[in-house]
Amino acid sequence: MFKRAEGDARASVTIHVEGRAITAREGDTVSAALLASGLDVRRATAVSGAKRLPYCMMGVCFDCLVTIDGVGNRQGCLVPVAEGMQIEIQKGKREIGK
């Protein structure tokens, strides 16, 4: 659904989504990179398990919650990507120890 603008000259950054390498751009937020990846990156909400994608992209709605480098419930739209980052799509409530 999302397509990267042509002529984006920013350097590429590799991150891993559920163990799978994807190419993002320097300056992308985790949420932007996930949306651009073309993968199914829908999380499941904590109470009803409803499917959700990032929505406001500015830190307000908390629909972008994701596990980043082993830390759960992070707002992907507020975190810039970094080389080698490990992303897990969160299914439900934050896990114990994450």
Next chain:
Amino acid sequence: MMKDYDVAVVGGGLLGSAIAWGLGRLGQRVAVLDEGDIAKRASRANFALVWVQSKGLGMPAYTGWTVRGSKAWPKLAEELKAQTGLDVVLQQNGGFHLTLGEAEYEQRTQLVARMHNQVGAADYQMEMMSATEVKKMLPLIGPEVSGGSFCPYDGHVNSLRTFRALHAGMKRFGVDYLPERAVSAITRDGDEFRLTTAQGEIRAAKVVLAAGNANETLAPMVGLSAPMGPTRGQIVVTERTMPFLPHPLTTIRQTDEGTVMIGDSKEDELDDRVQNHPINAVMSDRAQRTFPHLARLNVVRSWSGIRVMPKDGFPIYEQSQTHPGAFVACCHSGVTLAANHAFEIARMVKEGALEPELVGAFTAKRFENAAGVGGSGYY
């Protein structure tokens, strides 16, 4: 507005709504007069424990009343569910009070012994457990936990949903809920009570004062007394996490939807618009020493609330001698005692007499002899 009621209940918190619900259930015509949305309400700020252990030190009757309330809770939860469709997620599989370090363990052991030795108190099987025993039931406790006390009657509930269910239910029973009707005066006119509000007068054959700490000023209007000594409590709430806590603790519980509630403190400050942050820090620190994995969680909310607290910590239920038909009801632990209020107090108000065997110990006359009784040993 003028309309005749069998009973006017003053206050629409957990006590007023439970009593009004119970009266409506018995076919009484009831009005609930309440303040507006910005009123201080303990019923919206509490920790939601249905708690038995350590209640009643200094007054054995309170132990019995609490055990009775705990045993009647399933009936209340079932009736509310059947009537309103709301599940208040009552869980009563026992609860803990955990201790950190040896000194706290010793102190708790002594408290448990004092409770057991109290003559006339109902036995509620509170027992001390070693850290090893606790760990079998709560595997995630940290190394500082020295053990704790366990009581099989303890539990918790979704208290905001309970509050909502009581309001939804009393409406279905035909109770008139009248917000923005602060009562400023109560007089008796023949066999009727007249309750003055800025919106006009309400008349009723009986009146139940369930206005929380405001009972102190309302009670003398009908020849009753309710000396209060409110305290402030604070609660910290984390983001939702996977279920890890199968039993509630006095100071930590996990809600059915996954949030962790940490509480609750006791201060003499009575401003519920501010919080004492060092207290939140201590509570959170103790929580993460009890369950180290909590240290990773974000806090999403915290608040302070004012407890409805009779001066000695024990409930007050009384009918006026000078104004028969006027009752007062107030207590800390209105969640724990909700079923007693809905079934027993409501029934006795309808019948026009409080039964001494059940609630005689809770007369405010106990405050007349200066010494009074000690605290309720809530923790």
